[in-house]
Amino acid sequence: MKLTYQDLLEKMTNMEMLAIPPEKGEMGGNFSSYDRNSSYDPSTDTYSQWGANRDCDGYIRMEKDRLVAFEMEGPGVIWRIWSANPQEGHIRIYTENEQKEKMDMPFRKLFERYAYDESRVEWPANFPELMPILSRGRNRFIPIPFNHYCKVTLDPGWGEFYHITYTKFPSCVELPEYSLDMEIEVQTALAVLDRKFYLRGKEAYEANQLENTLVENLTLNCEAGEQKILYQSDKPLAISGIWLLADEKQCAWEDLEKLRMEIYWDGEKEKSVSCSLASFFGVIKESCEYRSWPVSKTERECAAFWYMPCKSVIIKIINNHNIKLRLDFRIRYADISMDEAEQLMRFHAKEHGTEFAYLEKERFEKSGDRWPDWPVLLCKGRGRFCGMHLVVDNHFVKPENEAEEWWYGIADNKTIDWWWGEGDEKFFVDGEKFPSSFGTGSEDYIGYAWAAEPPHVYFDSAYAVQNAVPLDGNGNTSLLRFHICDAIPFQNQFEGFLEKYNDNGWSVNATCEYTVTPFWYVLHDGNQVDPYQ
Numbered sequence: 037m038k039l040t041y042q043d044l045l046e047k048m049t050n051m052e053m054l055a056i057p058p059e060k061g062e063m064g065g066n067f068s069s070y071d072r073n074s075s076y077d078p079s080t081d082t083y084s085q086w087g088a089n090r091d092c093d094g095y096i097r098m099e100k101d102r103l104v105a106f107e108m109e110g111p112g113v114i115w116r117i118w119s120a121n122p123q124e125g126h127i128r129i130y131t132e133n134e135q136k137e138k139m140d141m142p143f144r145k146l147f148e149r150y151a152y153d154e155s156r157v158e159w160p161a162n163f164p165e166l167m168p169i170l171s172r173g174r175n176r177f178i179p180i181p182f183n184h185y186c187k188v189t190l191d192p193g194w195g196e197f198y199h200i201t202y203t204k205f206p207s208c209v210e211l212p213e214y215s216l217d218m219e220i221e222v223q224t225a226l227a228v229l230d231r232k233f234y235l236r237g238k239e240a241y242e243a244n245q246l247e248n249t250l251v252e253n254l255t256l257n258c259e260a261g262e263q264k265i266l267y268q269s270d271k272p273l274a275i276s277g278i279w280l281l282a283d284e285k286q287c288a289w290e291d292l293e294k295l296r297m298e299i300y301w302d303g304e305k306e307k308s309v310s311c312s313l314a315s316f317f318g319v320i321k322e323s324c325e326y327r328s329w330p331v332s333k334t335e336r337e338c339a340a341f342w343y344m345p346c347k348s349v350i351i352k353i354i355n356n357h358n359i360k361l362r363l364d365f366r367i368r369y370a371d372i373s374m375d376e377a378e379q380l381m382r383f384h385a386k387e388h389g390t391e392f393a394y395l396e397k398e399r400f401e402k403s404g405d406r407w408p409d410w411p412v413l414l415c416k417g418r419g420r421f422c423g424m425h426l427v428v429d430n431h432f433v434k435p436e437n438e439a440e441e442w443w444y445g446i447a448d449n450k451t452i453d454w455w456w457g458e459g460d461e462k463f464f465v466d467g468e469k470f471p472s473s474f475g476t477g478s479e480d481y482i483g484y485a486w487a488a489e490p491p492h493v494y495f496d497s498a499y500a501v502q503n504a505v506p507l508d509g510n511g512n513t514s515l516l517r518f519h520i521c522d523a524i525p526f527q528n529q530f531e532g533f534l535e536k537y538n539d540n541g542w543s544v545n546a547t548c549e550y551t552v553t554p555f556w557y558v559l560h561d562g563n564q565v566d567p568y569q
Contacts, residue, residue, distance in 0.1 A: 038210040042225050044113060044179045048498075048521040049232055049329065051276070051343040055380040057418055057559050058525030061206035063465070065472035065524065067106040067188075068199045068480075069094040070460060076470045083405040087535060089458055091476035092196040099189065102128070106188035106200045111209045114180040114188075115522040116201040120476075120485035122147060122174055125194030131182040131214055138214060139180075143194045147174040150226075151216040163226060165233035168497045173485035177499070178226065179521075181211040197476050197485070201522045233498040237332035237339060249276065249370045256363040258355040267351040267367055272377035274345040277368035280313065280338045290321040291361065292338075296354040301382045302347040302560065306569060311387035313353075315553040316340060318425045320514045322504040326496040330423075330518050330555075333503070342555070345372060345380040381419055381557035386568035389551050390540075393567040409462060410536035413554035416529050417564030421463070423499075423518035425553040426478075426534070430456045432510055432546035443490050443508050454509055455488035456548050459535025465526045471533075473524065478534055482517045518555075528563070530556070 047053060071088035072095075095103035106114070122143040129139040141152030147169075150161040161167060166177045180186070188200060205211070218226075258264050280292075292314035299309035314320055317338035318331045325333055331340045355361055392400065393414045399406040412424055435452045439445035444452050461481040463473035479487040483500035492505045504514035524530070538548035558564045 037208055039181075039212070041179070041181070041212045041222050044181060044211075044521075045225050045229050048115075048177065048179075048229060051330065051341060051520070052274075054420055054422055054520070054523055054557055055274075055343050055345050055383070057379075057381055058420060058527065059206050060527065061204075062525045063204040063472070064202065064519075064522055065463065065465070066199050066201040066475065067096075068474060068476050069105070069197050070474045070476050074474075078469065081469075086405060087408045087537065091460065091480075095190075101192050102189040103194075104187060105190050105198055106186065106202075108186055108202065108204065110182045110184045110186065110204070111207065111211050112182055112186065112202055112204040113211065114182075114186065114200055114202050115177060116199065117146065117176045118199040118201075118480065118483060119143065119147070119174050119195060120172065120197035120480060121195040123193055123195035125191040127194065128189045128191070129180065130185075130187040130189075131180070132184050134185065134187060139216060143190060147176050150178065150218065163230045165230045165498060166226065168483075168500075170482075170495045170497060170500055171479075171484035171487060171493050171502065173480070173483050175483050175497075175500075177521075180214050182214065183211050197480060199475065199480060203522060233329070236329050236498055237327035237334070237341075249368050251366060251368045254365045254367065256353055256365065257360065258353060258363060259360050260355060260358045263352055263354045265350060266353045266363075266365060268349065269369075270348045272345075272347050272372050272374050273349070273369045274343060274372050274376075274380075275349070275367060275369045276341060276343055277366070278316075278340045279366040280317065281364040281366065282336050283362065283364055291357060292317070292319065293321060294356040295361070295363070296356065298352040298354070299344075299383075300350045300352075302349075304560075306566070308382055308566070309385045310568065311385050311553050313338075315387045315425050315427070315551075316385060318501065318503070318514070318516045320427055320504050320512055322512055323514050324494050324503050326494070326501050326503040328496060328501050328516060328518060329498040329520060331516070342383050344383040345377055346382065347374065347377045381559045384415075384556050384558060384566060385553055386566065387551065387553040388568050389549065391568065408459060408535045408537050409533040410459070410550060412461075412532040412534055412552050413556060414531050415556065415558060415564070415566055417558040418527055418561070419530070419556055419558035419564075420523040420525050421519060421530050421532060422523050422555045422557065423516070424555065426515045426517075427551040428456055428513040428515070429547060429549040429551070430454065430509065430511065430513065430538075432543065434510070446489060454546075456513075456536075456538055457487055458537055462533045462535070463524060464529075464531040464533075465524065466528050466530075481534075482515050 071090045073085040073088040124142045127143045128137040131138045295313040298307045439451045457478035461475040462471040464471045475481045499518045501516040
């Protein structure tokens with residue numbers, strides 16, 4: 037199978053592709069600067085220094101004075117490069133031929149330019165949505181494909197912290213050669229994609245603008261404590277949009293946390309979606325308006341654009357308020373064949389707190405070798421992990437002593453060490469003992485940086501959002517990270533964790549509690565296991 041560069045760009049927005057079962061040989065993950073003191077001993081099946089936290093400068097190996105940050109055989113594509121502090125030391129990217137770099141530029145310029153030539157003036161790339169700066173974090177979502185081999189090195193003075201996110205394709209896939217000399221068609225395609233990202237949640241997903249789709253407007257009057265069916269269909273279809281319309285007289289946005297959604301596919305007794313409406317739409321009561329590619333919240337509506345094929349469906353709403361509520365929904369769907377419905381995967385979303393399921397819980401306590409891993413998703417089957425909505429309840433008593441710097445102090449000179457987000461993401465795929473995704477911090481995984489230091493800001497983008505955060509960090513935070521082009525495929529098992537260093541009660545009158553809603557697809561072939569019910 038031959039893919040063009042435009043085909044790769046299509047993967048960055050096409051929600052339908054997420055429901056296609058991954059082929060054998062398809063893999064995804066990231067290379068990062070995580071602390072190499074964290075290790076696994078196969079002779080004892082135990083982990084050592086699993087919470088090591090010097091994540092700024094790890095590497096695969098040194099080649100003279102350059103560190104090797106990424107190395108992989110193809111065919112594959114680098115989707116995302118991120119850094120918290122890129123500087124003037126050069127990044128060099130080799131594809132196919134290890135002897136000649138395909139890209140050579142100051143690391144900092146990578147997040148400002150498409151190409152770099154010291155002999156001439158280079159204009160900024162001007163792709164603000166593909167290269168967003170999110171609360172100090174530098175991101176670049178411009179695909180770099182390779183067929184046989186790719187290596188990324190960093191010269192001295194490159195800076196601190198990096199992530200390089202990739203997909204590896206089956207060997208039958210042929211990819212285009214990456215070139216810094218963009219053809220007009222590629223330049224145009226990138227510009228179109230950048231504009232699509234800017235219009236996320238708007239033009240691209242207006243309810244009546246997609247061909248071959250039907251829209252139903254639904255009103256639900258739900259008594260206190262009542263469970264009602266919102267939508268039911270006994271025919272094969274694919275839902276591509278669910279809207280909740282604002283009605284301040286009947287249902288305010290702060291009501292959403294006590295309204296639950298349950299979705300049952302194909303006549304099954306076990307629900308595949310079980311979460312508050314707030315989590316389904318990626319918000320908490322403190323959330324501001326935001327727009328991402330899969331979900332959004334505006335003054336007039338909340339919307340979700342996951343592609344959800346099925347043979348039949350029942351959507352239920354549970355009103356856990358003590359008052360009657362009227363809810364106005366809109367659902368967009370398209371008819372599909374029974375063959376399509378049977379071949380495609382089902383969408384899952386399960387809201388939960390601390391849930392270890394089948395894991396040996398003792399290993400995840402402070403005395404255990406798996407601490408500080410906190411489970412985000414534990415599932416079995418064939419599918420794709422597509423991201424999460426993370427809510428952090430981080431409350432503490434303001435210290436009596438005044439800090440020398442803004443609010444609670446800077447770096448190691450703080451009156452209180454309140455920051456919750458040092459923990460790395462670790463994603464284990466198909467039973468691997470060492471994670472193929474091992475990050476450098478929770479905020480780094482999301483796409484921002486240096487979040488322990490004020491000011492704390494709202495941001496949104498196609499794949500990463502912070503729509504609620506207290507000005508001083510004391511309170512509730514709401515975060516979203518989506519994997520669309522870089523969805524992580526698995527053939528039989530996925531175990532995803534975030535490190536959580538602070539206990540739920542980490543000091544006197546101080547709490548740090550996580551609630552997460554992971555989003556994933558899995559093939560309902562009888563082998564799937566979803567422990568969250």
